Amino acid sequence: VQLVQSGGGLVQPGDSLRLSCTASGFSFSNSDMMWVRQAPGKGLEYVSRITELGLQTDYVESVKGRFTVSRDNAENTLYLQMSNLKPEDTAMYYCANGWYAPLNYWGKGTLVTVSA
Numbered sequence: 001v002q003l004v005q006s007g008g009g010l011v012q013p014g015d016s017l018r019l020s021c022t023a024s025g026f027s028f029s030n031s032d033m034m035w036v037r038q039a040p041g042k043g044l045e046y047v048s049r050i051t052e053l054g055l056q057t058d059y060v061e062s063v064k065g066r067f068t069v070s071r072d073n074a075e076n077t078l079y080l081q082m083s084n085l086k087p088e089d090t091a092m093y094y095c096a097n098g099w100y101a102p103l104n105y106w107g108k109g110t111l112v113t114v115s116a
């Protein structure tokens with residue numbers, strides 16, 4: 001099982017980034033998926049989630065209207081489109097399977113740094 005993440009980087013406030021998470025080794029299309037993040041010196045924070053067919057999504061209040069989660073089951077890939085990024089969005093972002101909580105499959109993380 002692998003969840004390979006990409007798309008992080010250093011950006012300025014107000015910029016956009018798209019994170020990707022490509023799955024292999026398990027039934028991605030039958031799995032609810034989520035994004036969580038960990039800011040420097042802080043604990044894990046839920047960011048967003050999406051059901052297996054992409055029919056339902058959910059976001060933490062702080063990213064609503066700025067982040068969009070989506071998936072392409074034909075490509076086994078989960079996305080997180082992030083716009084109007086703020087310094088407080090700086091964190092390591094992880095994808096994982098699960099809906100109510102991250103389960104057993106995790107990506108290795110991708111770092112997003114928002115700084116002027």
